[in-house]
Amino acid sequence: MAKIRKDGKKKAPAISTASLPDIVFMLLFFFMASTSIREVTYKVNIRPPEATELQKLEKKSLVRYVYIGTPNKEFHSQYGKETRIQLDDAFAEVDQIENFIVNERSAMREDEQNLLTVSIKADRETKMGIITDVKQALRRAYALKINYAATQRQSY
């Protein structure tokens, strides 16, 4: 009762790719859920300092950012290489911070106004002088909740 083998080559069945779109969509939704759209384009170089005792910033809508660092290459001719402050999408001076905070606060809902947190995102090589000036400006604007942005340090 031997089976008779046919001589011709057998074709391997093609792998079905019908589920590929589903897989890719799954990935897409994962990334859409777990990421957030970039808020501003950095005009300054920022490599945040490292620390271990970090707390997460809750509620993005209550947070305003102050960026401090050296201007990117393309701005060197215009703004020089000294450390500068960036608010939203533009370079700013220290005395503009107070106004910026007051404006941002008045745009918020009234019951959330005193929950405003200011996150200072500064480059690790920044000198403390400019950061102190920023802190004094924040004090004058009564933005007392602040947060020094930092990244998790793995080890010494």
Next chain:
Amino acid sequence: MGKREVQEINASSMADIAFLLLIFFLVTTTMSTDKGLARRLPPPLPPNMEKQDVEVKERNIFTVLINSSNQLLVEGEPLDVRELREKTKEFLKNEANLDNLPELVPVNVNVNGKNVTFMTTKNHVISLQNDRGTEYQKYIEVQNELVAAYNEVRDEFSRENFGMPYGELSTEQQEAVQTVYQQKISEAEPKNYGGRK
């Protein structure tokens, strides 16, 4: 006459479309969740008010100075950042009730409806001063070590008294621990000893 077959839509380009979308989202979004050291600034002084000097006993003050070349001077002695945490913890706890460390004061806290008294270094103050030329990284490191010291002291305290780590306590218990070991980091106006800005 014959039955017309329904034409099937070709779905092979669906994957390409989805990939395109996926790559678009990968490029335009950021994964980073913002983290940082949370601090509170003191309210501004009214301009016409005279400076009030609060008297604090010498033994209750823990001074940390950072100079413009990022070196530390803690309680009058040069110190490495890595030793700062231990030194701060020693100061905060003062277990041996030494004369040069802060005095132990009774503190009443309400725990589970009971009033309990603990002896702690309630009147201590950590005074941090930096130069205008100090690097931000160093400043954050020092702040980080100080906060870490507080966190460790609180954790040890809650393990001793409640039998579990600080993170697992109820809000009420956490508040009790916070009143026992209150964070008191005072930042003085920076000096400009280091010459240029």
